[in-house]
Amino acid sequence: MATRLGRLRGSIASSCSFWPPVTHAKATAPPDFGVADTVDIKLGLVGGNLAQRLQGSGVDVRRYGVNALSTFADLAEASDQSAGKSESIDALLVNVDSLQEDVAAQIIALGDAHQAKAMAVVYGFGTGPAAELLRVAGVRLYREADGRTEFRQMLGDLCERVRIQERTGDDAVWSRVRRRYDDRELETIAARSSTIACECPRHLAELVVKLAAFERYSDTCSSRSAQDAALHRYLGDVSNRACAMIEAALERVAREEGWFAAPALQSPSQPQPPLPQAAAE
Incomplete structure (x- = not known):
């Protein structure tokens, strides 16, 4: 799964189309994860109207340490935009209606392209082999979650896995590196x-x-x-x-x-x- 890019810095990325109002932070902030530590996280949302769901949930993702947000309408758009680019996304949340083996392979490839440190997939229906492909690759799987609480828990878990990887250096999704010596x-x-x-x-x-x-x-x-x-x-x-x-x-x-x-x-x-x-x- 490419050399890693430097740490994301600065203010909210221009790709972020919205941010939930800060006034909702106290009411919706998940108690399980608390205020995020110093790790800056770039979050990517792919498909399934996840961006609209995030906005509707009232979750302030900055509470999880997210300082930049990228959204993609579907897996095809995300794959097309990642082609030939090396932009890193720390945490990827992907939503698909049907999880098949070819779709699982596309998701893994997307994580490789963005050097993702943590990935999660929300799906409606799927096959056992496709789910196993993602599990082997270290991707967390969820069945379609309708409630706001479940959605917040998914986001919190995803971002926490990024922070754990940063602290321990143990990649959930290994991004390949170049050899030091030929x-x-x-x-x-x-x-x-x-x-x-x-x-x-x-x-x-x-x-x-x-x-x-x-x-x-x-x-x-x-x-x-x-x-x-x-x-x-x-x-x-x-x-x-x-x-x-x-x-x-x-x-x-x-x-x-x-x-x-x-x-x-x-x-x-x-x-x-x-x-x-x-x-x-």
Whole structure:
């Protein structure tokens, strides 16, 4: 599920078409979640007249930490507008009448495109396989909720999951990241490990290469159904996440060994292969 963008700052985004009156905040603010912490959340509402429902509910979403709101008429419009763009949306709430496997795949792709940290889907009818696809991807599912209380609870839970992810760093929906080191750089690291007694750098470099290869394999593996495709996507995500963790460990080893020191500090009598700096995230 792409490098993450910087934290959203400033005032309400121009895409926000309305904000519930602040005078309703005391009467409608959910007691379970309280006043939001310092996390700024960008919320996206997709389909099912969710924007109108939010306005009608009288909920002041700023109480949940939301400082920007984007609305889309339906899943097709959201997908079209996300094509070729890298705008991040922290929390996505999607409403569909019928939840089928192809629709589930579109929802997952939408979350990938916006690097969503938390997603929820409200649906009227759906199939078991489609629901399972979303559960595997970490998407929370709700049957059609008519009451205002249920709607507020959904919003509160969605935004709370974003805050939890920010605090713990554990992505509910993993957004893939680029590798820090390419194969040539890893070869340099592996070669340098032979100059010291410990061969951990070489083993870590080999793990990165193998995990990256499996990620590519998962992305290109043939799928018999939308469920099969989602499984391969999940395997690719797991591989990408594991690769990122191993690269972080490899960078720590390199720093502990002093491989990132300035060239002038290295002994000219014992030249070492140059090590590239890790790419900025």
